[in-house]
Structure formats: structure tokens, C-alpha cells
Amino acid sequence: MLDMAEEKDLQSTVKPKVTLRDVHVHYGDVHAVNGIDLDLYSDKVTALIGPSGCGKSTLLRCLNRMNDTIPDCRVDGEILLDGKNIYDAKIDVVQLRARVGMVFQKPNPFPKSIYDNVAYGPRIHGIAADRTSLDEIVESSLEKAGLWQEVKDRLDDSGIALSGGQQQRLCIARAIAVSPEVILMDEPCSALDPIATAKVEALIDELSGRYAIVIVTHSMQQAARVSQKTVFFHLGEMIEQGDTTQIFTAPREERTRDYITGRFG
Amino acid sequence: MTDYQPFEHEQDDTGVDWNSPEMQARLHRRNIGDRFFRFVGFFAVTASAFFLVFLLGNIAQKGASGFLQTSIEIDVAFDADILPDPTNLEKDAFAAAVAQVNMQYLIRQALTNRFPEVTGRRDTTRLTRLLSSGARAQLRDIVIKNPELIGTTHRVSLLASDEIDQVVKGNTDVSVDEANRKLTDMELGWLQSLESEGRVTKDLHTRFLTSGDSREPELVGVWGAVAGSGLTLLVTLLTAFPIGVFAAIYLEEFAPKNRFTDIVEININNLAAVPSIVFGLLGLAVFLGLMGMARSAPLVGGLTLALLTLPTIIISARSAIAAVPPSIRDAARGLGASPMQVAFHHVVPLAMPGIMTGTIIGMARALGESAPLLMIGMVAFIVDVPASINDPATVLPVQIFIWADSPERAFIEKTSAAIMVLLFFLITMNGLAIWLRQKFERNW
Numbered sequence: 001m002l003d004m005a006e007e008k009d010l011q012s013t014v015k016p017k018v019t020l021r022d023v024h025v026h027y028g029d030v031h032a033v034n035g036i037d038l039d040l041y042s043d044k045v046t047a048l049i050g051p052s053g054c055g056k057s058t059l060l061r062c063l064n065r066m067n068d069t070i071p072d073c074r075v076d077g078e079i080l081l082d083g084k085n086i087y088d089a090k091i092d093v094v095q096l097r098a099r100v101g102m103v104f105q106k107p108n109p110f111p112k113s114i115y116d117n118v119a120y121g122p123r124i125h126g127i128a129a130d131r132t133s134l135d136e137i138v139e140s141s142l143e144k145a146g147l148w149q150e151v152k153d154r155l156d157d158s159g160i161a162l163s164g165g166q167q168q169r170l171c172i173a174r175a176i177a178v179s180p181e182v183i184l185m186d187e188p189c190s191a192l193d194p195i196a197t198a199k200v201e202a203l204i205d206e207l208s209g210r211y212a213i214v215i216v217t218h219s220m221q222q223a224a225r226v227s228q229k230t231v232f233f234h235l236g237e238m239i240e241q242g243d244t245t246q247i248f249t250a251p252r253e254e255r256t257r258d259y260i261t262g263r264f265g
Numbered sequence: 266m267t268d269y270q271p272f273e274h275e276q277d278d279t280g281v282d283w284n285s286p287e288m289q290a291r292l293h294r295r296n297i298g299d300r301f302f303r304f305v306g307f308f309a310v311t312a313s314a315f316f317l318v319f320l321l322g323n324i325a326q327k328g329a330s331g332f333l334q335t336s337i338e339i340d341v342a343f344d345a346d347i348l349p350d351p352t353n354l355e356k357d358a359f360a361a362a363v364a365q366v367n368m369q370y371l372i373r374q375a376l377t378n379r380f381p382e383v384t385g386r387r388d389t390t391r392l393t394r395l396l397s398s399g400a401r402a403q404l405r406d407i408v409i410k411n412p413e414l415i416g417t418t419h420r421v422s423l424l425a426s427d428e429i430d431q432v433v434k435g436n437t438d439v440s441v442d443e444a445n446r447k448l449t450d451m452e453l454g455w456l457q458s459l460e461s462e463g464r465v466t467k468d469l470h471t472r473f474l475t476s477g478d479s480r481e482p483e484l485v486g487v488w489g490a491v492a493g494s495g496l497t498l499l500v501t502l503l504t505a506f507p508i509g510v511f512a513a514i515y516l517e518e519f520a521p522k523n524r525f526t527d528i529v530e531i532n533i534n535n536l537a538a539v540p541s542i543v544f545g546l547l548g549l550a551v552f553l554g555l556m557g558m559a560r561s562a563p564l565v566g567g568l569t570l571a572l573l574t575l576p577t578i579i580i581s582a583r584s585a586i587a588a589v590p591p592s593i594r595d596a597a598r599g600l601g602a603s604p605m606q607v608a609f610h611h612v613v614p615l616a617m618p619g620i621m622t623g624t625i626i627g628m629a630r631a632l633g634e635s636a637p638l639l640m641i642g643m644v645a646f647i648v649d650v651p652a653s654i655n656d657p658a659t660v661l662p663v664q665i666f667i668w669a670d671s672p673e674r675a676f677i678e679k680t681s682a683a684i685m686v687l688l689f690f691l692i693t694m695n696g697l698a699i700w701l702r703q704k705f706e707r708n709w
Binding site: 174 | 592606610
């Protein structure tokens with residue numbers, strides 16, 4: 001059935017933004033991710049679902065090499081961004097992370113002003129030429145994150161003074177500010193209340209056309225609401241991938257069906 | 266698709282009887298235990314508070330009079346025949362000429378005028394010993410400052426000797442047999458006579474805070490030691506702070522976690538527990554022996570104390586850095602910040618309050634340290650206030666040690682007064698640390 005999915009992908013004329021080929025991840029002796037082949041597309045939201053400890057977050061963190069700092073983590077196989085292996089020695093990890101942004105499980109704004117939070121990325125990468133263009137980047141990023149109206153009068157307030165949902169949208173704005181091509185989201189709503197979750201989900205939907213978004217989630221409903229493609233993991237292996245509607249209405253695998261109907265997980 | 270079923274609770278008949286006598290007895294025992302522990306804890310706190318108050322009270326009670334000093338007013342005839350004529354002399358030349366004059370003679374004249382019944386060399390010497398040996402210099406300064414006094418007789422206030430001072434303050438018991446005390450009945454009679462005229466005064470002794478050490482208790486000051494401590498701590502801060510903080514940043518943020526860094530970490534922790542005198546030996550061997558630096562100088566003292574403070578600073582800085590939530594590092598890394606940008610833009614600023622608190626605590630420890638400085642010769646008797654880090658100097662704790670070791674009774678209050686000065690600086694530094702911690706403490 002994996003072959004079928006691949007064939008289907010090959011048929012599409014759009015080139016995948018990120019391609020994973022036979023990716024294995026080891027933490028010391030633990031084989032956390034076992035031979036993943038996956039394509040991610042620029043105009044799609046891909047949801048990674050699966051029970052806790054199935055390796056979906058690990059795989060996500062491989063995509064911008066956030067696992068580099070974990071001492072005994074080893075990544076094998078190929079992860080290609082626009083056809084170039086991101087684990088190649090020639091790849092500069094600093095630049096890679098500018099191209100592949102990340103939003104974390106717990107909102108983690110810097111304890112600085114709202115403005116500085118968004119401006120930090122452009123500043124360290126030297127994206128803005130002067131103060132005016134930096135102002136523009138900050139405004140447009142906050143605008144895209146749907147936060148501009150709420151914070152435009154208090155850009156100098158601390159980012160940690162915002163509510164949880166606002167903080168998470170600030171983090172998304174911060175990620176967008178460096179114009180990434182891929183945005184990785186690691187359970188971005190798990191620390192938020194339902195109303196804030198709804199806002200963030202609406203935002204993901206809004207952003208979906210412009211960036212390749214990969215979202216790890218524990219919520220089936222969320223995967224069903226925001227994603228176009230869904231990948232189901234179990235015990236480090238990819239069990240099934242396909243269009244979200246297909247996964248949720250007609251899963252091919254029994255384990256997928258059991259998981260999405262809540263029989264295990 | 267929900268096949269959720271509520272958990273079934275089994276009703277068991279072997280339920281607990283919360284009202285049984287055993288249960289009541291157990292509850293009672295627990296409450297007694299609670300009360301007992303609360304009492305013991307309260308007792309412990311009260312006892313330590315009592316000891317602290319006793320200690321501080323004792324020092325304050327003994328030391329407070331150390332800031333006062335007895336002076337005796339005498340009518341000095343500024344004899345124009347002996348003193349130089351200021352009218353045709355430059356200021357410096359006049360001062361030099363005044364310095365040549367035997368002021369002791371003027372003092373003796375003034376005292377024998379007041380007590381004409383005193384004759385004979387021995388008694389006259391006794392009489393002049395009512396005043397401090399520093400009275401000559403005092404009188405000289407008065408003449409230099411007020412040349413118009415020459416040719417007149419003027420009442421001036423001069424420092425009393427330390428023994429007179431102790432009698433006036435009531436620290437010396439004068440009821441004991443004459444043979445067993447330093448002052449004879451005759452001298453006490455003179456003192457009484459002067460007191461009855463209101464010529465004996467106790468004034469705030471600014472000299473104690475502005476001058477250096479002396480052999481005479483009434484002439485000593487802590488300023489030499491305070492300046493020595495200040496210069497020493499400056500050297501300590503300027504070396505230990507950057508080295509310690511950079512070491513902590515490297516170990517926490519950059520160093521690979523392997524056997525070598527583990528050993529380094531264990532050794533740093535062990536160094537923090539090494540007796541301070543060992544650091545003194547190290548300083549003696551390296552800075553004096555190997556590098557041949559100046560003995561007794563704040564430079565060497567500061568470097569030695571820096572060795573002592575380094576582990577404290579590294580340990581506190583490391584824990585402050587480790588306390589910065591990893592999510593902040595993730596956020597910065599996720600935006601493409603390089604490891605150095607992560608450390609210096611985010612981690613270090615957030616850890617700074619903790620680092621500063623640790624540094625101040627380490628500095629306070631260095632300020633109170635005397636043992637390592639004994640090894641590098643900072644225990645010397647130094648009268649001059651040090652002006653640079655290469656001048657011979659002593660520090661407050663060593664000064665206290667020297668005074669405590671001196672036999673004169675008047676040094677008891679000087680020792681306590683110096684302890685009060687040291688405590689003042691320690692409390693100020695700790696207060697600063699607490700203030701910094703509260704001002705910059707963050708909650709994530």
C-alpha cells in the first residue's frame with residue numbers, strides 16, 4: 001500500500017518541497033524512527049498523527065535539524081529540501097533553520113517586547129535593510145499571524161504578557177518573519193484552550209497556501225480540520241499516508257482505523 | 266464512533282471504618298507528631314535568632330564606643346619665639362618650618378601651666394602622657410592651618426591617650442589596687458581635675474574612618490584596610506567574573522558532554538570545598554614564587570582570592586544558565602540563531618541576575634577571607650593607605666585579626682568597630698544581591 005501512495009504522488013506534476021527517503025533515527029540504542037519515505041508539498045498542510053512515542057515529533061525535528069543538539073541522536077537516510085540533502089556537510093544549519101521555521105508545543109516567546117520578538121529573526125539574518133523595512137516586516141508578519149489588530153498599540157509590551165493563544169500566534173509571526181519555505185508545528189495547540197485553538201487553526205488554514213506546513217497533533221479533529229494530507233505513525237514506523245479525507249473516511253490499514261476511532265493510542 | 270464505557274467501580278464490603286478507635290488513636294498520634302515538629306522547628310529558629318542578636322549586640326555594644334574618642338582641651342601658648350613667623354614665608358616653607366618645631370614642648374608647657382604643682386622630670390613626663398603621642402601632629406596641623414594663632418594663647422582640643430580614653434569610657438576598672446593598673450592615682454587625679462572643668466570631651470572619631478593603621482589605638486583607622494579590601498576585591502572581580510562566566514557559558518552551552526567535561530565539573534565542585542588557606546599556598550607558589558609579583562599587594566591578594574571565588578562563580582553561573590528554560594534556546598535555534606547568538610542574545614541576559622547574585626555572594630566571601638592572604642604577606646603592619654594595586658596593603662579581616670592580637674585594652678573596641686565596618690560592607694553586598702535577584706527575577 002506504500003507503493004500505491006508513492007505512485008499517486010509521482011503522478012502529480014508538482015515537485016515535492018521536502019522528500020524523505022528511508023529515514024532512520026536512533027537515540028543511542030533506541031530506534032525511534034524506522035525507514036520513513038515521505039513527500040511534503042509547498043501548498044499543503046501535512047498532519048503527522050499517531051500515539052505518544054511513535055516518533056512523529058522526532059521526525060519533525062529532523063526536518064530542521066533541531067535534533068543536532070541531542071548528544072546521541074543519529075539520523076540516517078536522506079532528507080531533501082528542494083533536492084538538496086539537509087544533512088549534507090556543506091549545508092549551513094543556520095540558513096536551513098531560516099528556511100525551515102518551527103513553532104513549538106508550548107508558546108515560547110522571548111521575554112522581550114512583542115516587536116523584538118518578531119524582529120529578532122530578520123535582525124540576525126540581516127533581512128531588513130533599515131528600520132522602516134524592519135517595521136514593515138514586523139507589521140506584515142503580525143498581520144499574517146492575525147495578531148496585528150490586537151497588539152499594534154502595544155508593540156513595546158513584553159511578549160510573555162500576552163495570553164497563551166496570543167503568545168502562540170506571536171511565535172508563528174516570529175517564524176514567518178524570516179520568510180521560511182517550510183513551517184514545522186509541534187502540537188501547536190496542545191497548551192491552548194479551545195477558543196485560542198480555533199484561532200490558531202484558522203491561522204494555519206490561512207497560511208496553508210503559502211508555506212509547506214507540517215503539523216504534529218494528537219487531536220484527530222484538528223488533523224481532519226487543518227490538513228490536506230495525513231500521515232499515521234505507530235512505533236516509529238509509517239503505517240499509512242494519504243489525503244486527509246481518505247485517511248479519515250476510508251483508511252486502508254486496520255491500525256489506522258483503530259487509532260482514529262479511538263480504540264488505542 | 267464511540268465505544269467509550271465508564272469505568273465500573275466495585276463496591277467492596279471490607280471498607281475502612283474511619284471512626285474506629287484504632288483509627289482515632291492513629292490520627293491523634295499524627296497530630297501530636299505534627300505539633301511536636303512545629304515546636305522543635307520554632308525552638309530552633311528562636312535559638313538561632315537569639316544567638317545572632319547576641320552576637321551582633323555584643324559587637325555593637327563593644328564597638329560603638331570605638332567610633333568615639335576622648336579629647337582633652339588645654340590652653341596652649343603659641344609662643345612666637347619658638348614658632349616661625351608666617352608673614353615672610355611661603356605656605357610650604359611655613360609648613361616645613363612648623364614641622365621642625367618641638368610641639369611636645371608646647372604641650373608640656375601648656376600642661377605644666379595648668380598643673381603648676383607637678384615638678385620633676387618623671388611626673389612631667391607622666392603629665393604629658395595624658396595626651397596621645399599623636400597630639401603633636403594635631404597641634405602642628407592646627408598651627409599650619411591657623412597661622413594667626415601664633416603669639417596668642419588658645420584653647421585647643423587634643424586627643425587623649427588610649428588609657429585615659431578607656432577610663433573615660435568606663436572600660437577600665439579604676440577601683441582595683443593602684444599597682445595593678447596602668448594609670449596611677451596621681452594621673453587619675455589630673456583627669457578628674459580636667460573633667461571637673463569640662464575639658465574632657467568624647468567626640469565622633471572621624472579619624473577612625475579616614476586613616477590607616479597605627480601602633481596607638483587612639484590613632485588607628487580602618488580606611489587603609491577598607492581601601493586595601495576595595496582594591497583587592499576589584500582585582501578579584503575583574504579576573505574572576507569574566508573567567509568564571511565564560512567558563513560557565515562554555516561548559517553549559519558549548520562543551521560536549523563527555524568524560525572529560527564530567528571530570529572538569531567534579532573538580533570545580535571539589536575546588537569550592539577546598540580550605541581557603543590552600544589557595545593562599547597556591548598564590549604564594551605561583552604569583553610570588555613563579556611570577557615574582559610584589560608581596561603584600563592587592564594585585565596578588567586579588568588574584569589569590571579570584572582563584573578562591575572562581576568555583577563559586579562558575580557553579581552559580583552554571584546553575585543560572587541551566588535554569589533558563591530550554592524552550593527559549595529552542596525558539597532562538599529554530600529561528601536560525603547560531604550557538605553563540607543563542608548564548609549571548611538570550612541565555613546569558615536571562616541568566617544574568619543569577620550570575621550577578623552568585624558573583625556578589627562570592628565577592629562577599631572573598632571580602633571576609635583572611636587565611637589565604639596570610640600566606641602572601643598581606644598580614645603586615647601597614648600605616649599608609651594604599652593608592653594602587655601594587656602598594657603594600659592589608660584588608661579588613663586581616664586588620665581585625667591584627668588588632669584582636671594587640672595587647673592594648675583600647676584595641677578591643679577598635680576590633681569590634683572594625684568588625685562593624687566589615688559587617689556593614691557584607692550586609693550591603695548581600696542586600697545588593699537580594700535586591701538584584703528580586704528586581705530581575707522572571708517567571709516563565
